[in-house]
Amino acid sequence: MTPRAHRVVSRRGETADTWTLALEPLPGEELPLFAPGQFGMLYAFGVGEIPISVSGASTALDPLRCTVRSVGSVSAALCATAPGDVVGLRGPFGSRWPLAEATAGDVVIVAGGLGLAPLRPAIHHVLAHRNEYGRVIVCYGGRSADELLFMSELEVWRGRFDLDIDVIVDIAGPDWHGKVGVVTKLVELAAFDPDRTFALLCGPEVMLRFGALTLRKRGVPVERCYISMERNMHCAIAQCGHCQFGPKFICREGPVQRYDEVEPWLKIGEL
Amino acid sequence: MNVIVQSELGPGATVIVDRSALDSLLAAIAAQGYHVVGPTVGDGAIVYGDVSSSAELPVGWSDEQDGGTYRLRRRDDQAVFGYAVGPQSWKQFLHPPNLRLWRARRGEDGTGLEILEEPTPSPRYAFIGVRSCELHAIAIQDQVFLPGAHPDRAYAARREDILLVAVNCGEPGGTCFCVSMDTGPKASSGYDLALTEVLDGERHHFVVEVGTDRGALVLADVPHRAAHDADLAAAAEVTAGAVARMGREMPAVDLRALLLANYEHPRWDDVAERCLTCGNCTMVCPTCFCTSVEDTADLAGDEAERWRRWDSCFSLSFSHLTGGDARSSSRSRYRQWMTHKLATWVDQFGTSGCVGCGRCITWCPVGIDITEEVSAILSNPTPSADAT
Structure with a gap:
């Protein structure tokens, strides 16, 4: 290609x-x-x-x-x-966010740092088809305020009544007056109906694991949590071998995967 | 002078070709426009190269193989195929170690991007002396490169018009374990012609099984005679002898299940103490397919190229991510290679990635033996409570 x-x-x-x-x-x-x-x-x-x-x-x-x-x-x-x-x-x-499957329920989007980038098209899709979904929640965490993406768009989203967005940073400077901590805090606080929620997560792997754990504690089954993963890639068509993650080629079976299908593999260090 | 006996030559037929007619076979293959490649002696090993006559084949040579050991030795007979596989495999022809994928130009305004795709001619290779394990290896790489939405053009072109002349093994190496992997020593399918060399006092001939019409077409121009039951029995004895003399044995268990349950086994630490992560095992493996691409440009920045080169999961950079290498320890890299080869390959491609050729054992500079590593895990598996 x-x-x-x-x-x-x-x-x-x-x-x-x-x-x-x-x-x-x-x-x-x-x-x-x-x-x-x-x-x-x-x-x-x-x-x-x-x-x-x-x-x-x-x-x-x-x-x-x-x-x-x-x-x-x-x-x-x-x-x-x-x-x-x-x-x-x-x-x-690669694979896509389960936006068709998620209709009629709440959508919880959990992003860390650069992880908001591949979730932005999902947010756009949900907003463009707003009536097909229930509550839409965006939980966004960054290391610090100056590492947050799409700042002006975050502010626009913040002004909408049909979208709950909150932002949290690990390390706050003097000019940050928002929440401080890890993004899972926002997940704990968010208002959604776990029985009909789809969660989409992207960020560092540790955030994915704790994000899914928090969602599970809130009652969202892992089968309705999806994560997007990153691996080294050269070919993107499952022929170069770099992106292997256990039996999966992240370029083909991923980057978006149902959490229960990758969870056992995420527990193995240096897979 | 042999007399050509006309017989029904089609898939399934078996005939006898005398040793003296082997050159006629090579000539008949070349006459059909094939680029004939076969085993030769070079650099102190059996290596693959262009072959135009049987004198270029390793006549009278054999090899001694063990963990980290390979030596050619003279045979006391004139067998043509009396050795096991060497360091090279046919993948170097079908999946070249270095391949330019395309060139690019900036275009006239200096800001464009014009891609000049590399032509992929079909060399029409004829491979002579392909062992059963290697036929299986080719079939395994077919599953990597040919199915799906993006078949590899370069591989497909090289693979397409190939003629495979197999040789059933009579002389397994000290590190061979094809019997355990059910991939040999007798070729069962995937060949155009399959030869069994019968050398018994004065008698020296090949029992030739025809696998395809393409094979029959070649054989039609070669002096041959009918095979009798005694010939078939002699050929069967050759491969039976190979079965009896297999150098290694892989434990006969569900390897996938064993390894998937033992990702945290202490044996990985043990093998990591010995493994140099040199990647030799991946280079000599006939199924390892991993590559990296390298983009280059001329000094003016007007012309660029993309090259694809064999890479190895043993290199640190292989799993590099901005946040750190996914597999930074040699423990994790050896584990990736072995679990992929024997376990996750099954999930990905439906078969094991190992054909039991033994190359990874022979060419490992410290003699790490994949069959021994499996046995060690099997003899002391991780208690299921601790398993992942």
């Missing part, structure tokens, strides 16, 4: 090291359709290719967006692109 050229239409700084690129295919090319939760492989010319969270569904209303944290040579090159530059994109790959 070869990358297809896409033009960077805009680039927005989210945090000191994280950028969101809006992409569009070159004229005459079709827009790839990423379902919420699916990922793409983004290629910086001559530098390399990495799996990237798709943070903007490729719909008519919202362009295709990828959120990238600059941590290595490829992500740094991608974050340094300017509008008009061309990058390569392969995808969509």
Whole structure:
């Protein structure tokens, strides 16, 4: 599979090291359709290719967006692109958030740090089909206030009456007057009906485990908790072997997986 | 001079080809446009290379294999296939160690991205002397690269028009355990022709089983004669001898269940003390398929290439994540390799990933033996209360 050229239409700084690129295919090319939760492989010319969270569904209303944290040579090159530059994109790959299954019930979204990026298309989908869902709760935790993504959008969501969103940070600076602690605190406080709740979680693995544990304590069965996982990936089509997690290829069976199907494997260190 | 006896040559037929007609067989294969590759002696080992006559095959050679040990030795006869598998496997031809996947150009305005996909010609290989374990290994890699929404173009092109001339084993190596894995020593399917070398005093010939029409087509141009019951019995004796002389044995238990229940077994710490995480076992394994891609650019930044190279789950970078390597200890990396090979492979592809060829044992610089590691876990399994 070869990358297809896409033009960077805009680039927005989210945090000191994280950028969101809006992409569009070159004229005459079709827009790839990423379902919420699916990922793409983004290629910086001559530098390399990495799996990237798709943070903007490729719909008519919202362009295709990828959120990238600059941590290595490829992500740094991608974050340094300017509008008009061309990058390569392969995808969509992997599984999706269970948004069809979750209808008629409450939706609890639990995100940690950069983990909000692949959940953003799910939130957009739920808001675009608001009447199909019950309560919608977003619990977002970050290490500190300046590591929170989509700040202006968080504020817009905060102003809606059909969405309960709360944000918490581990380490508060003098300019943070919100909640302090871990994101599971927000899950403990959130108002939802566990008997008809679907939970979608993305963040560091320790957050996924404790998030699912808290949801279970609140009465949400693990079969209705879904997590999105990260692993090293080179091919994204289950042929390079890098993303193996026990019997699963995270690029194919994941990144979104039902929690009860991965829980036994998450308990094994260094799997 | 042999007389060509016309007989019904189709799948299922068995005929005799004399040793003296082996060159005729190689010539007939080449005449059909195949690129003939077979075992040769090189670098002190049996290695695969271009073959145009039987004199280039390892005639009169055998090998001695044990954990961390491989030596060629002279035979006291002129057997053509009297050795076990060497360090190489056919995967180097079907799944090359280094492969350019595509090249890219910036395009005229300097900001574009034009991908030039690498052509994938079919080399039309004929593999000579493919052992039963290796036929199974090829079938296993087929399951990795061919099914699904994104079959690997490079593998499919190399695999497509291949001619597989199998050789049933009469001389297993000291580290072989195909009998335990039910993958040999006699080829059961997946070949175009299968040869059994019968060498008995003055008598030196091959009992040839035809597997496909393609195999029959090749054989039609080769002097051959009808096989009698005594010939079939002699051939059966050859593989029966190999069964009796298998160097190693894998415990006959449900390996998947055993390993899945023992992720935290202390034996992993024990093997980690010995394992150098060099990755030799993965390089010589005929089924290990893992790769990494490497993107490069010229100095001007106008042209770029993507290469795919064999990689190994024993390397630290293999599982690298920004937050840390998923498998930082050698314990976890050996465990990943062995549990994948024998257990989770079954979940992924429906079969074991091990064919019992013994290469990982022979070529391990410290002689770690996968059958011994399984036996150690089996003899003292994790109490179920402690299991994951």
